[in-house]
Amino acid sequence: MTDGPVYWNPVLETYPLEKIRVLQLKKFNKIFQWAYDNSKFHRKLYHEAGVGPDDIRTLEDIQTIPKVDKSAMQDIQRKDPFPYGDALCVPLEEVTEYRQTSGTTGQPVYQPDTWQDWEWWSESWAYLLWAQGYRPHDRVFIPFGYNVFVAFWAGHYGAEKIGCEVVPGGVLDTRARILKIQELNATAMMGTPTYILGMADTAVNEMNLDPSQLTISKITCAGEPGASIPSTKRRIEEAWGAKVYDHAGATEIGAWSYECLEQPGGMHVNEALFLVEIEDIETGEIIEKPGRRGKMIITAFDRQAQPCIRFDSKDIIEWDANSCSCGRTFRLIKDGVVGRADDITKVKGVLFAPSAVEDVVRGLDGLGNEYELQIDTVDNREQITLQVELMPESETRRETIEAELGDQLRLKTNLRYDLKFRKYGELPRYQVKANRFKDNRNNL
């Protein structure tokens, strides 16, 4: 239960979907015109594709507009206007914020924002935080390094916009952050699932402190899939005695989706600020109806400095057939972001998504939170190896756990694994985002 209005924007968040779709077409045309008029990169891209602003009369027409992906942005940047290149739509002196992507998949993409774009970032976070029950009486602790990655910067400003008291937890190490939460009776926090679980681990194993006895009652998780994986969500909620809500966003896109208080098993797309299309990975057709997964192509309607128009995010999602009991007409994506198109691969002829493994590992009592997954070619055959940590108190049940693990993995993924059990603490611990999946098949 929360106090005050249920929705950040009571009109837009409950607008009939058919009206939202009309709004989306109108706003798409505006941002398309803006990019066409102000970005050499976009104008050239559209001119070569033979499309222009007058060609978009229906939402279906939008599918004729060429997509942009991370590699296209990497190619045009590090040039004048430096370092953003031809996609910059405003004079350089109007850029007030620099951020970049994490670079885990190669050269980082630089992201400029004007002050208006930055306000828009905090506005998009205000939608999601309000939906997750954040209110002015909350004291929000942000255990984040406040660096060149956008991460939780906009979460900080979104919480401020709502009227929360925000405690910046940068520079402090994990122990100091836990102590600060305890000292100040913080009621909410934000982090990646990996880090939030790691904090709980540190509290229990290094500080003899039970995080569920602290005052945190809600946690927003973002930055990687996890909070929509049922067993990961359960582990975090049990560890902290708090409700955990998922959010998906990206540096190049914005804060495009959020789980609400109802925890419906998915996330609402903020359809007032973003247009989400789902593209079949194999055929390229746009999937309109629920029930089929595909790759997200997304447009941010109001981002000006470096527009995000039909950005190929590589996130795998599907529409949910059900509406949410919260009353929002913003559609749900079922189970959140279920994986990355670049992670989904065929192994032994079977389509494989690493997130399915996480749900199994974290759903089994007796296994630690960490795991490592890799695919190798051994004697011309594909081999998939899963390393897990056996909790010390479960060592006598190892055989049972191993059998259960193998069975569950076979059921969920249709594959057999080379299972390796490690002692608790032996596997890598990731600070922020995890990189647990390695596909070594193309490494020679």
Add this chain to the structure above:
Amino acid sequence: MSDSQFNLEEIDRLIQSMKKAAKTAAEQAESFPAVKKNVDRILASIKMLEINISDIITLDDE
């Protein structure tokens, strides 16, 4: 929840007059950084109001 609970047209009218007032202030203080830069921030916030309210009004007009 219907938009009839809120007088969106009236709110939008006020938003547009705030915008006009801010722009007028900036025009009258072109070489006054304290005014110019603070007006820039006000206009950015007004844009958020337009996203939340004005965009719906103009939709209903069509």
